[in-house]
Amino acid sequence: MKREVPVEQAVGMVLAHDLTRIVPGEFKGRVFAKGHVIREEDIPVLLDIGKRHIYVLELGPDEMHENDAALTMAQAVAGEGIALSDVHEGKVVLKASRRGVLQVDERRVFEINRIDGISLATRRGWVHVDEGASVAGVRPIPLVIERAKVEQVVSLAAGAEPVIQVRPYQMRQAALVTTGSEIQTGRIQDKAGPVLREKLATYGVEVVSQVFPGDDQAAITAAIRDALAAGVPLVLVTGGMSVDPDDRSPAAIRGAADEVVTYGTPMLPGSMLMLAYAGDAAIFGLPGAVIHDPVTSFDVLLPRVLARVRLTRDDIARLGVGGWLNA
Numbered sequence: 001m002k003r004e005v006p007v008e009q010a011v012g013m014v015l016a017h018d019l020t021r022i023v024p025g026e027f028k029g030r031v032f033a034k035g036h037v038i039r040e041e042d043i044p045v046l047l048d049i050g051k052r053h054i055y056v057l058e059l060g061p062d063e064m065h066e067n068d069a070a071l072t073m074a075q076a077v078a079g080e081g082i083a084l085s086d087v088h089e090g091k092v093v094l095k096a097s098r099r100g101v102l103q104v105d106e107r108r109v110f111e112i113n114r115i116d117g118i119s120l121a122t123r124r125g126w127v128h129v130d131e132g133a134s135v136a137g138v139r140p141i142p143l144v145i146e147r148a149k150v151e152q153v154v155s156l157a158a159g160a161e162p163v164i165q166v167r168p169y170q171m172r173q174a175a176l177v178t179t180g181s182e183i184q185t186g187r188i189q190d191k192a193g194p195v196l197r198e199k200l201a202t203y204g205v206e207v208v209s210q211v212f213p214g215d216d217q218a219a220i221t222a223a224i225r226d227a228l229a230a231g232v233p234l235v236l237v238t239g240g241m242s243v244d245p246d247d248r249s250p251a252a253i254r255g256a257a258d259e260v261v262t263y264g265t266p267m268l269p270g271s272m273l274m275l276a277y278a279g280d281a282a283i284f285g286l287p288g289a290v291i292h293d294p295v296t297s298f299d300v301l302l303p304r305v306l307a308r309v310r311l312t313r314d315d316i317a318r319l320g321v322g323g324w325l326n327a
């Protein structure tokens, strides 16, 4: 509902329509937009453009201004590792307050966006984010929105798990088990070590050991067990992941693991990847592509594993859409 008030009494009230200033031959444009909340310093400007009275919006008890609605919804969906921007023109931006992996509950984002007039836009889940990175924005579409819709968002967002959060990385060390007789014997130089050291360093993970057990299954299993026994939370086995007679890594990893999540991923490059766990420690079997392609299935899965988000076979199966990584 609109109501007319003298400008001096309008501080804190919501402008019901755009206000235009016209200086003949010089300027014609909007000075205040519809929805603007009048501040003390706006009063002289309003008087300058000849406004002694303005129309303000009267919100009923069942209505909310876009700014209040945006803030309420942002607070409801934001979890640990998220900071909120100031509200501006009915929008709040959610930013990472620490580095880690972005976790988004897709089902609840979908449910929230099914409410007419609500917009919650997020980055894709499970990507690495640095501190300060923008990860989502929330706003109502109309200037004035029914309070019940905002309350519906709040109740959808309630629960043990937040809708949007940044999970911090919890693994600091990794061990490399570089298989292949050609590398063990020095016929060719190891290229996996440098590639993996550099990749892991971007996540703050240090490579604490690297061994070259050749192609012997028992020797590879023993090397993995040694790293686990030393308390290293992440073991990366490279080479020997496909179908040649000398490809012993999958069986060797099975020998050291207590759960194999997957051998094979619906992603290319990196389809022959294995992920397994021994207790809380993760073991990857990394195929050749990880050495020569800049982005593979390993890059997709690593942030989550480093944040100790336990993966299941279904989590892997969901990655098929978007799993063609060379696009």
Ligand SMILES: Nc1nc2c(c(=O)[nH]1)N[C@H]1C(S)=C(S)[C@@H](COP(=O)(O)OP(=O)(O)OC[C@H]3O[C@@H](n4cnc5c(N)ncnc54)[C@H](O)[C@@H]3O)O[C@H]1N2
Pocket (backbone or CB within 6 Å): 178, 179, 180, 182, 183, 188, 189, 190, 191, 192, 193, 238, 239, 240, 241, 242, 243, 244, 247, 270, 271, 272, 286, 287, 288, 289, 291
């Ligand atoms: N018939 C099939 N052939 C291939 C398949 C398949 O499913 N069926 N999968 C392909 C995929 S995908 C990949 S990836 C590759 C090889 O994967 P592997 O992990 O088994 O790799 P290797 O055979 O051990 O090595 C391949 C190549 O890379 C060199 N290599 C390995 N490790 C290192 C290292 N640390 N430093 C330098 N160079 C390394 C190795 O000497 C080989 O030349 O299989 C496809 N084929």
Ligand code: MOO
Pocket (backbone or CB within 6 Å): 267, 268, 269, 270, 271, 272, 273, 287, 288, 289, 290
């Ligand atoms: O597993 Mo291979 O690494 O798909 O390219």
